[in-house]
Amino acid sequence: MTNIKLYPDSVNKIHHGHRLIQDHDLIFPHQIDEIAEGEIVHFRDEANHFVAKGIVVKQNKGFAWIFSLDMDDFLDQHFLESTIQMAIQQRRELFSNEATNSFRLFNGEGDGLGGFTIDWYAGYLQINWYSKALFNERDTIIPILQSNLSGLKGIYETKRYEVSEDEWTIQHTFGEQAPNPLIISENNINYAVYLGTDWMTGIFLDQRHVRQFIQTQSESLTVLNLFSYTGAFSVAAATGGAAHTVSVDVANRSLDWTKENFALNGLSTDIADHEIRVMDVFDYIAYVKRHQKQFDMVVCDPPSFARTKKYQFSVEKDYLSLAVDLFKMTKAGGMTIISTNHSGLDRDLFRENLMKASKQVSDSIYLIQQFELPEEDFPTTNDKESQYLKVFVFYRET
Ligand code: SAH
Numbered sequence: 001m002t003n004i005k006l007y008p009d010s011v012n013k014i015h016h017g018h019r020l021i022q023d024h025d026l027i028f029p030h031q032i033d034e035i036a037e038g039e040i041v042h043f044r045d046e047a048n049h050f051v052a053k054g055i056v057v058k059q060n061k062g063f064a065w066i067f068s069l070d071m072d073d074f075l076d077q078h079f080l081e082s083t084i085q086m087a088i089q090q091r092r093e094l095f096s097n098e099a100t101n102s103f104r105l106f107n108g109e110g111d112g113l114g115g116f117t118i119d120w121y122a123g124y125l126q127i128n129w130y131s132k133a134l135f136n137e138r139d140t141i142i143p144i145l146q147s148n149l150s151g152l153k154g155i156y157e158t159k160r161y162e163v164s165e166d167e168w169t170i171q172h173t174f175g176e177q178a179p180n181p182l183i184i185s186e187n188n189i190n191y192a193v194y195l196g197t198d199w200m201t202g203i204f205l206d207q208r209h210v211r212q213f214i215q216t217q218s219e220s221l222t223v224l225n226l227f228s229y230t231g232a233f234s235v236a237a238a239t240g241g242a243a244h245t246v247s248v249d250v251a252n253r254s255l256d257w258t259k260e261n262f263a264l265n266g267l268s269t270d271i272a273d274h275e276i277r278v279m280d281v282f283d284y285i286a287y288v289k290r291h292q293k294q295f296d297m298v299v300c301d302p303p304s305f306a307r308t309k310k311y312q313f314s315v316e317k318d319y320l321s322l323a324v325d326l327f328k329m330t331k332a333g334g335m336t337i338i339s340t341n342h343s344g345l346d347r348d349l350f351r352e353n354l355m356k357a358s359k360q361v362s363d364s365i366y367l368i369q370q371f372e373l374p375e376e377d378f379p380t381t382n383d384k385e386s387q388y389l390k391v392f393v394f395y396r397e398t
Contacts, residue, residue: 002041003048004031011045014052014066017382019109021054022062032063038133040075057115057131059161061343061385065114077140080113084144087111091120091377102184102193103377104205109386110379118145119205121193122185123153124178128199130160142174154178158199172196183264187212189239190264191232192257202230202257207301209374210339210391214299215240217335221296224248224288224329226281231258233299238267238274246275246295248284250308282311285325294331301339315342319350320357327361327396336365336394343388354392364397 006014010025021043023032035041035056041064043052050071054064073079087106094103105125106118115134119126125145129135138157146152154175163169172195181192186208193202214223214233218240225234228247231254237245247258258276262269269276277284281302300322304315313322323338330336338354351367358365371391373380380386 002031002035002039003044004028004035004041005044005046005048006051008046011043011051013382014043014069019066019114019381020062020383020385021064021066026063032058037131038136042071055113055115055133057133060115060131061383065109067113075113075137077144080137080140081144081148083112084141085148088148090379094377099188100186100208102186102203102205103208105377107373107378107380109381109383114381116141119201121178121182121195121201123151124176124182124195125149125152125155126195126199126201127155127157128160129157132161135159135161146174156195160199170196170199181260187215189215189236190261191230191235192260192264200229202261203232204229204341206341206373206378206389207232207339207391210337210371211236213369213371213393214297214337218242218297221334222246223297223299224295226284226298226300226326227302228258228276229254231261231276233301234258234274235261235265235267237297237299238262239265242297244273244275246277248277248279248281250278250280252278254278280308280311282313285329288329289325294329294334296331296334297337298326298330298334299337299339300326301341304340304342304344315340316344319345320353323354323357324360327358327365327394330394330396332362332396332398334396335368336396337391338394339389339391341388341390343385345390346384347387347390350390351392354394358394362396362398366395366397367392368395369393 005027006025037056037058039056045051052066053068054066056064101122105120108114108117115131117128155173157173158170178195180194183190184193191203215236218237220243223237223242223245225247228249231247234245234247255278259269306313326336373389
């Protein structure tokens with residue numbers, strides 16, 4: 001058992017609900033190279049008192065995930081079983097919710113053990129392994145899932161850590177194969193999900209509350225959805241009665257997939273009703289500016305970093321200037337919805353900076369709503385890496 005001493009501030013953070021240990025928390029950083037991924041370590045304070053137990057996950061968001069503050073806990077069958085059973089218990093309401101059959105079943109550290117997540121898609125699981133250390137526990141974890149989930153049809157797994165050339169990164173591993181597409185429902189809206197081809201399945205389950213908000217606010221509105229992927233926000237708006245939506249994404253796959261999602265909900269993708277544009281968002285914005293177009297609702301959810309043929313975008317460097325354009329494209333009386341899943345942005349600072357950016361466009365743009373991860377199925381620790389989702393809704397008065 002390796003003992004690792006942490007700085008007083010880091011110990012303090014653990015007492016305040018942090019569970020991720022970073023390299024800079026260690027008093028003796030040379031230990032980082034000496035300890036192998038997957039090792040169970042004891043964290044101690046400067047006076048050598050036991051603080052917590054963790055598993056080293058070098059390839060994940062930091063150095064180690066703490067899994068217990070009790071020296072007598074071990075990462076064994078019993079611990080994994082009670083941790084997973086607890087997570088399942090906490091989703092009881094979601095399991096019995098007839099309008100929604102897909103959600104996160106196990107959210108890593110937020111459910112007590114970082115390094116992997118599990119999503120439930122209408123009876124099929126997708127397990128995402130973010131660390132080899134946790135992947136090595138799969139022979140214990142998978143039987144626990146099989147014996148605790150009635151209605152489980154099949155399991156897919158993805159490896160989200162660096163793998164060697166001959167290793168698989170995504171695979172169907174147990175039970176039935178899901179139909180492709182698998183039609184899932186969320187708040188009675190259908191979405192086409194494809195399991196087994198890419199870790200991105202077609203829907204980001206963590207945006208459920210935002211989709212619901214958009215659905216309830218869209219009656220007869222014109223809606224612009226930037227970085228639209230499979231058009232989920234647009235479909236939510238359209239089912240909520242939006243008069244016209246425009247979905248913009250540069251990826252070719254987004255066209256058919258978005259059409260499919262609209263069709264699954266009996267909605268037309270006739271260009272006059274719901275438009276899908278496969279093009280660069282920044283070219284589309286230039287076009288909107290040239291034609292001085294505005295929308296009642298502008299939704300923007302970019303990746304943290306993206307490079308296309310012509311443009312490079314980074315949430316950290318470029319989101320504020322993009323936000324100015326988003327506010328400009330929003331009609332008076334309309335809403336701007338600004339989303340990011342980048343954990344590197346400080347929530348409060350980003351919110352303040354967005355408010356400042358709004359002042360460049362109008363004095364009467366107000367923050368009216370914000371979203372974080374849905375706590376029913378995306379519980380978090382106090383680490384900022386865990387609470388990554390930030391969504392701000394602004395209302396433009398004039
Ligand atoms: N908002 C989506 C998820 C977006 S994922 C949802 O809720 O489901 C990010 C998307 O941005 C990807 O589909 C990617 O193809 C697209 N993208 C990245 N850079 C882009 C750019 N410059 N212009 C248009 N789309 C871009």
